Amino acid sequence: MVLLARTADRLYWGARYIERAEDTARIVRAYNDLVVDYPSDELLRWDPLVAIHGAEIEVAHSADDPAGERAVLRHLIEDRSNTSSIASSVTAARANLRTTREVLPREAWQAVNQLAQYVDSTASAAIERQLRDRFLVRVVEISRRLDGVLESTMTRASPYRMLRLGRLVERADMTTRVLGVAAAAILYNERTHDTERINEEVRWMNVLRSVSALQMYQRRVRGPIDAMTVVQFLLHYSAFPRSVQGCLEEIRSVLVTLPDPQPVLAALEDAEATLTAVDLDDAEAERLDRAMDRVQLAIAGVDAAIHDRYVGPLG
Numbered sequence: 001m002v003l004l005a006r007t008a009d010r011l012y013w014g015a016r017y018i019e020r021a022e023d024t025a026r027i028v029r030a031y032n033d034l035v036v037d038y039p040s041d042e043l044l045r046w047d048p049l050v051a052i053h054g055a056e057i058e059v060a061h062s063a064d065d066p067a068g069e070r071a072v073l074r075h076l077i078e079d080r081s082n083t084s085s086i087a088s089s090v091t092a093a094r095a096n097l098r099t100t101r102e103v104l105p106r107e108a109w110q111a112v113n114q115l116a117q118y119v120d121s122t123a124s125a126a127i128e129r130q131l132r133d134r135f136l137v138r139v140v141e142i143s144r145r146l147d148g149v150l151e152s153t154m155t156r157a158s159p160y161r162m163l164r165l166g167r168l169v170e171r172a173d174m175t176t177r178v179l180g181v182a183a184a185a186i187l188y189n190e191r192t193h194d195t196e197r198i199n200e201e202v203r204w205m206n207v208l209r210s211v212s213a214l215q216m217y218q219r220r221v222r223g224p225i226d227a228m229t230v231v232q233f234l235l236h237y238s239a240f241p242r243s244v245q246g247c248l249e250e251i252r253s254v255l256v257t258l259p260d261p262q263p264v265l266a267a268l269e270d271a272e273a274t275l276t277a278v279d280l281d282d283a284e285a286e287r288l289d290r291a292m293d294r295v296q297l298a299i300a301g302v303d304a305a306i307h308d309r310y311v312g313p314l315g
Helices: 005-037 047-053 069-078 086-098 106-122 129-153 158-191 200-210 214-221 227-236 244-255 262-276 285-311
Strands: none
Touching (some): 005 158, 005 200, 005 285, 086 106, 158 200, 158 285, 200 214, 227 244
């Protein structure tokens, strides 16, 4: 099936935006659970979550919001000026996929449209604690339903492959950002000289929950939750589909079914080499943060190569 570059671009970015909205919802929900259940009087600040999308910004919050909860959640959930917020991501996904409905299963477009309508009507209220969890769960559920429809009913032709590439590139990137947020939280505590540190096991348990990895990690490791094993699991354990290595391997399996994938495969090999070079004797925050920056740049190289080969150059 011949696929026009503009259609490939919209499928690829529609899938990336859906994955970004889902993963942001997962991360916010996991951190919200940590804040609610944390067994201490310590005030857990929300500021490190701003680093999810790589933004080098500070979100201002008012005196009656000392932890930054409402300000950060508004930024991540409903702020239209933040192009990576859940609301902005879902809107962008719908705009991209609306013009490709002829190649999508009808049920897939219905799921996208339902997600957009739900987020439009509910995102502003989801800042409130009593409505937040229901909203985040619903975003994840509809996104998962969309993925299930595509997996079970869509022909394995070029449109499906572009959707898979978009999902996988975004998923790999977001997993590195989850680890980056963990590093940012540690560095934030050090910078502000907090006297009480977040319990190590609780912190890394939250990281696993952010990518729905806790149960699979426990089955694999069968031991205490600690920084090194969590980082190794999420980066290198390819049998887990949200690990970075697992995503890169599946990207390769998609690329080899596309015409002339050599330029993209070369970028993918660079990303795999960068990932392999990540050797953390301990999950010390600054080293982890720098390592995730390098992996993110390598994944961005894969994204750029996909654009150059299949959907036209970026910018």
